[in-house]
Amino acid sequence: MNNSNTAIEQTSSIKQDSKPTKKSKRLQKAWKYIKRDKYLYIMLFPVIVYFLIFKYAPLYGEIIAFKNYRLADGINGSEWVGFEHFRNLFASQEFYTIFRNTLLLNFYSLVFVFPVPILLALLLNELRGEGYKRVLQNILYIPHFISWVVIGGILIALLSPSTGFINYALQFFGLEPIYFMVSKFWWTVSFIASSVWKEAGFGTILYMAAIAGISPSLYEAAKIDGASKFRQIWHVTLPGIRSTIAILLILQVGKIMDVGFEHIYVLQNPAVSEVAEVISTYVYSRGIINLQYSYTTALGLFQSIIALILVVSVNRIVKALGERGLW
Amino acid sequence: MNKSSKKWLLVLLTIVMVMVPVLTACGDSSSEGEADQPSKDEPQATAEGSEKDPYDDLPKELSISTLDRGRVSSDEGTYEENRWVDYIREESGIDVSIVPVPRKQSYEKLNVLVAAGQAPDLIWEYSRDYMGNLVTQGAIQPIGEYIEKYSTSYKEYLEENPDLLPLMTFEGEIYAATSRRANKANHGMFIRQDWLDELGLDIPKTMDELLAVAEAFKEAKPDSIPIVGKQTFVTIEAMYGMRQDRWFLEDDKMTYGATMDRYAEVLDVSKTLYENGLIDTEFLTDTNNQRAIQFWTTGKAGMITYNWGSAGAHNIMKDLYTNDPDAVVVPLEPVETPYGNNGLYQETDAFIYVAFNKDMKNPKAAIEYLDWMIDGGWVQLVNGEEGIHSELVDGVYKELDAEKFKKEVYYAPEYGVVRDQTFTPEEIVVKAADDEISQKVASMITDSWYAQTKYPWRRDFPYQPSFAEFSEIEPTIDTIVEEVRTKILLQSDKDGAWGLEEIRNEWERIGGLEADKAAQEWYNANKDSF
Numbered sequence: 001m002n003n004s005n006t007a008i009e010q011t012s013s014i015k016q017d018s019k020p021t022k023k024s025k026r027l028q029k030a031w032k033y034i035k036r037d038k039y040l041y042i043m044l045f046p047v048i049v050y051f052l053i054f055k056y057a058p059l060y061g062e063i064i065a066f067k068n069y070r071l072a073d074g075i076n077g078s079e080w081v082g083f084e085h086f087r088n089l090f091a092s093q094e095f096y097t098i099f100r101n102t103l104l105l106n107f108y109s110l111v112f113v114f115p116v117p118i119l120l121a122l123l124l125n126e127l128r129g130e131g132y133k134r135v136l137q138n139i140l141y142i143p144h145f146i147s148w149v150v151i152g153g154i155l156i157a158l159l160s161p162s163t164g165f166i167n168y169a170l171q172f173f174g175l176e177p178i179y180f181m182v183s184k185f186w187w188t189v190s191f192i193a194s195s196v197w198k199e200a201g202f203g204t205i206l207y208m209a210a211i212a213g214i215s216p217s218l219y220e221a222a223k224i225d226g227a228s229k230f231r232q233i234w235h236v237t238l239p240g241i242r243s244t245i246a247i248l249l250i251l252q253v254g255k256i257m258d259v260g261f262e263h264i265y266v267l268q269n270p271a272v273s274e275v276a277e278v279i280s281t282y283v284y285s286r287g288i289i290n291l292q293y294s295y296t297t298a299l300g301l302f303q304s305i306i307a308l309i310l311v312v313s314v315n316r317i318v319k320a321l322g323e324r325g326l327w
Numbered sequence: 328m329n330k331s332s333k334k335w336l337l338v339l340l341t342i343v344m345v346m347v348p349v350l351t352a353c354g355d356s357s358s359e360g361e362a363d364q365p366s367k368d369e370p371q372a373t374a375e376g377s378e379k380d381p382y383d384d385l386p387k388e389l390s391i392s393t394l395d396r397g398r399v400s401s402d403e404g405t406y407e408e409n410r411w412v413d414y415i416r417e418e419s420g421i422d423v424s425i426v427p428v429p430r431k432q433s434y435e436k437l438n439v440l441v442a443a444g445q446a447p448d449l450i451w452e453y454s455r456d457y458m459g460n461l462v463t464q465g466a467i468q469p470i471g472e473y474i475e476k477y478s479t480s481y482k483e484y485l486e487e488n489p490d491l492l493p494l495m496t497f498e499g500e501i502y503a504a505t506s507r508r509a510n511k512a513n514h515g516m517f518i519r520q521d522w523l524d525e526l527g528l529d530i531p532k533t534m535d536e537l538l539a540v541a542e543a544f545k546e547a548k549p550d551s552i553p554i555v556g557k558q559t560f561v562t563i564e565a566m567y568g569m570r571q572d573r574w575f576l577e578d579d580k581m582t583y584g585a586t587m588d589r590y591a592e593v594l595d596v597s598k599t600l601y602e603n604g605l606i607d608t609e610f611l612t613d614t615n616n617q618r619a620i621q622f623w624t625t626g627k628a629g630m631i632t633y634n635w636g637s638a639g640a641h642n643i644m645k646d647l648y649t650n651d652p653d654a655v656v657v658p659l660e661p662v663e664t665p666y667g668n669n670g671l672y673q674e675t676d677a678f679i680y681v682a683f684n685k686d687m688k689n690p691k692a693a694i695e696y697l698d699w700m701i702d703g704g705w706v707q708l709v710n711g712e713e714g715i716h717s718e719l720v721d722g723v724y725k726e727l728d729a730e731k732f733k734k735e736v737y738y739a740p741e742y743g744v745v746r747d748q749t750f751t752p753e754e755i756v757v758k759a760a761d762d763e764i765s766q767k768v769a770s771m772i773t774d775s776w777y778a779q780t781k782y783p784w785r786r787d788f789p790y791q792p793s794f795a796e797f798s799e800i801e802p803t804i805d806t807i808v809e810e811v812r813t814k815i816l817l818q819s820d821k822d823g824a825w826g827l828e829e830i831r832n833e834w835e836r837i838g839g840l841e842a843d844k845a846a847q848e849w850y851n852a853n854k855d856s857f
Contacts, residue, residue: 071441072465072685093836094803156612181612182817269611270809271817277806288435290802291460293442 065298071291078294085298094282095299102278102303105264106256108188113195114252117203118245122233124204125211137208140201148198152266155194156181182271191267191276206248207241214240246323254311257303279303382691388422389692390447391681391744392437395427398738411708411739419699421692425742441466441684448687449696451679451744455494458680459793462497467682470690471501477694480702484747493856494677494790503680504697509750512779514558514565514671515635516659517644522548522629524655533663534566534596541605544629553605555619556632560597560812561672566661567593568669568785571808574846576787581846583797583839585808585830589666594815594823601816611813626651630659635671635779636755636772638737644768658775661782670782675790679744697745705743711736720757729760752776788850788857796845800837807833 034041060075065085067078089095120140127133143151158164159180167177180186218236227235261280268276279299287296315325395406403409406427415423426447428436434457440446441461450467452458461467474482481504485491488507495501523530523540526547531537541553556562564570564584571584571593584590600606613619622628624646633640647654661671681697683690710724711717716736717724726732752773759769811829815821834840 070463070465071438160609160612162609179609182813269614270806270813271611273806273810284435285802285806288438290798291438291464292799 062297062301064294065301067294069294069297081294085295086302088295089298089302094277097274098277098279098282101275102257102259102280104275105188105191105259105278108192109195110252110256112192113199114249116196116200118207118241120200121204121207121211121241122237124208125237126229126233137201137204140204142201143198144202146198148260148262148266151194151198152263155190155267159186159190181267181269184272184275187267187272188275191264194267195263206244210241210244211237243324246318246321247326250311250314250318250326253314254307256310257307380691382689385689385692386422387420387692387695388424388689389449389696390424390426391449391696392426392428392440392447392451393741394430394433396430396738396741400734403735403738406738409738410735411742414707415704415742419696419704421696421699423696444686446684446686448684448689449681449693449744450684451681453679455675455677455680455790456793456798458503458682459497460798461682462502463793463795463798466685467502468685468687469500469502470504470683470694473683473690473694474501474504477691478698480698481694481745484701484745491677494675495680497793503682504745505677505680506701506745506747507676508674508678509746509748510636510776511673511676512635512671512776513674514562514632515640515775515779516562516630516632516661516671517656517775518630518659519628520655520657521653530657530659531662532660534665537662538596538599538605541600541629542603545603545605548627548629551627551629552607552622553629554600554632555607555622555628555630557610557613557616557619558632558634558672559600559606559610560593562632563596564590564593565671565784566669567596567664568666569593570672572805574787574791575785576850581792581843581850583804583834583842583846585804586827586834586839588827590830591823591827592665594812594826597812598815598822602819623647624650626654635775640772641765641768644771645764648764648767656771658771658778660778668782670784671779673780673784673786675786677790678746679741681744700743701745701747703747705740705746705748708743709740709746709748711739717758723754723757725757726760729762729765732760788854792846792849792853794842794845794849796838797842800839800842803837804830804834804839807837 064075064078066080066082067075068081068084069075069078073079124133124137127136159166161167161177161179166180171177178186180190214237218240219232222232222236257279259278259280261284264276264278264281265284268281283296283299286292311326315327319325393406399406399409404412407425412423412425415421424447426440428440433452437446437450437452437457441450441464446466450461458467474485484506491505491507492501495503495505497503518530518540520530522544526543528540528543529536531540544551544553561570567589569575569584569587569589571590573584575582575584575587577587601608607613607618607622609618619628619631620643623631624643626647631643633643644656647656661669683693687693706724707713711726711732713719713724715727716732717726719725755773755776756766756769759765808830811826811833815823815826
């Protein structure tokens with residue numbers, strides 16, 4: 001964690017420093033920096049190797065989106081078909097459904113899930129008792145380590161209309177039991193809420209770190225100026241973590257075309273597939289089970305391109321708003 | 328933490344960071360290299376094999392997949408290493424290594440192994456469709472020549488059972504070895520006789536009577552669910568002489584199950600069951616059948632649809648009898664529908680399909696393995712060791728100790744991929760352990776075999792067609808059918824007629840008409856061989 005962070009900072013600072021003025025000088029200058037920071041570069045080397053082997057080399061496989069991939073022929077041997085898979089993709093009605101579902105579910109989580117760790121971090125930050133705070137933080141982190149399969153089982157049992165606790169509670173107040181998991185509305189709510197439950201606590205870590213980096217003198221100054229607790233949060237804490245929020249927002253938008261497979265797979269059922277069939281589950285059932293590798297690779301490629309466009313544009317917007325973007 | 332120790336930590340972390348990717352990269356590339364090398368030489372070796380057999384010099388090594396059903400207890404070992412694997416190696420003289428694939432994700436896991444070039448030499452599955460996929464993908468090779476050239480016992484077996492050949496043949500060539508399924512019954516229905524007696528009802532004989540009995544159960548026992556089991560819909564379809572996800576010959580025309588006229592009626596019956604609470608209204612979220620089993624074993628279900636004689640069926644019956652000693656379960660024969668008496672789902676003649684990986688190193692060893700297996704190697708795998716796990720009574724192997732057998736033999740039968748096995752329902756009772764409940768369950772299961780096989784399941788041709796026009800749209804139509812059915816169940820304004828129309832429209836939209844045409848061509852081309 002620590003190391004990779006410093007590595008990122010190093011590279012970005014080098015980039016900014018080494019903005020060239022003239023071409024001949026540029027090389028000299030670059031070499032000078034490399035010499036000066038040689039240990040840093042040595043440290044960076046394995047990371048570069050890692051990215052080349054595990055992130056860039058597999059990109060080669062994307063060419064099967066333009067081929068008719070057969071297991072026996074391999075990636076190189078399969079015949080080229082150009083954009084046929086993309087044409088099929090855009091011509092199929094399922095594509096628009098899963099595209100819409102993926103976007104919608106991610107939009108909901110951007111609106112409802114993304115802000116929760118920020119609020120939680122602000123609340124935790126205001127806690128006085130150090131011991132109590134630690135215990136609370138640990139409890140909040142635990143769900144992150146529980147697998148979705150387990151959470152899915154618990155959630156379905158909890159929401160069962162006949163045996164679930166939630167419906168007992170509803171009936172206690174004289175309300176009709178609801179079969180939550182087959183209602184499109186409640187299913188979406190459960191999906192989003194389970195995200196919050198699992199990840200919100202763990203998401204506070206980065207914000208807590210950012211908050212810890214705010215100079216106490218700012219708070220003192222604010223206090224002297226007579227700022228209330230709320231005012232301090234508004235004018236000191238939030239601006240202090242603004243750049244962290246911005247960066248996480250960009251990363252979140254990068255994932256907008258991607259719904260984590262396990263989460264949705266354990267909660268899906270045929271009653272809600274109109275809203276719950278997303279790109280990842282579609283790729284799983286068509287590609288992995290039914291061996292339509294090329295078709296689903298085309299879908300995956302399309303998904304990545306949209307995500308790239310979104311990240312680039314959000315990065316621009318964030319920069320235009322005066323924050324430091326990703327690059 | 329002071330400054331110097333921080334520095335150390337940094338250095339240490341750096342070292343770790345440097346080492347990890349390097350190590351993994353090394354490990355990866357070297358193992359891939361090893362796997363690739365011999366397989367690339369292999370085709371040449373086959374070509375020049377006429378004079379001296381190229382496989383004689385190769386070590387007798389063989390890898391084979393198996394289905395991991397999580398049945399090997401830790402003191403027995405693993406699916407890869409246990410007493411039965413040792414037994415196979417010792418007796419067959421072939422160094423076998425087992426590659427387990429999870430039962431529920433067998434296709435995915437095998438596909439991934441094949442795509443990565445790491446699939447075992449022998450790949451097996453119960454599904455002929457899946458084998459068809461592997462053939463289309465070019466992942467497996469024809470084996471007719473190997474059988475001809477190297478096999479003794481298995482060749483003989485095939486000569487005695489020529490009707491298996493069409494099942495083994497894909498695109499005109501033999502691609503998979505199989506043996507005769509000793510017992511074709513698969514799905515079954517069971518009903519609580521004591522509930523019937525309590526309410527003074529007779530065993531239902533027709534669909535209407537079945538619904539009436541379910542209604543009566545519901546009324547008399549409001550806490551219970553009249554019919555449970557995730558096979559309920561398939562069972563109803565079977566009794567109507569169809570199955571939503573299979574092809575049938577309707578009026579001499581190849582028709583996909585979900586688009587048949589009668590499917591509207593099936594959907595209507597399903598709706599009646601759901602709306603009146605005669606089946607579990609929460610079946611949609613009971614994906615692993617656990618709720619159904621819980622209701623049944625705690626005596627809160629009147630009927631269950633379940634695999635007829637599986638180990639699971641024995642277990643749920645035993646659990647029920649243990650929980651409720653007064654319970655009386657009897658098999659329920661398939662009831663009559665407007666389409667007559669049709670049996671519940673039954674299997675084809677072929678048992679396990681064993682295919683040869685195209686990159687296999689030593690097909691001769693594979694054939695020897697099959698020869699050894701069909702020659703009697705399977706017997707101990709299915710029945711355990713004589714004198715320790717079972718004894719021979721009237722030509723049937725009888726379990727000596729139910730617990731011991733369950734622990735030490737229960738996981739082994741599927742290692743026997745080809746078996747020259749026969750079956751009579753009576754042997755279930757002989758085989759079962761001597762305790763009272765095991766015997767009671769066994770005799771009931773025996774009765775149920777007769778009930779379930781009284782009528783044949785509607786099978787218009789010996790095996791389902793497999794062709795590209797259909798396999799491309801199959802997952803789509805399956806999803807659509809399931810969605811439509813769910814809508815009909817949950818929304819009161821929708822009925823079977825609406826559903827059938829919806830399904831037919833979708834079928835047309837996604838290219839089902841071409842699939843119909845291709846299916847017809849397949850039928851015309853093959854009907855003489857049926």
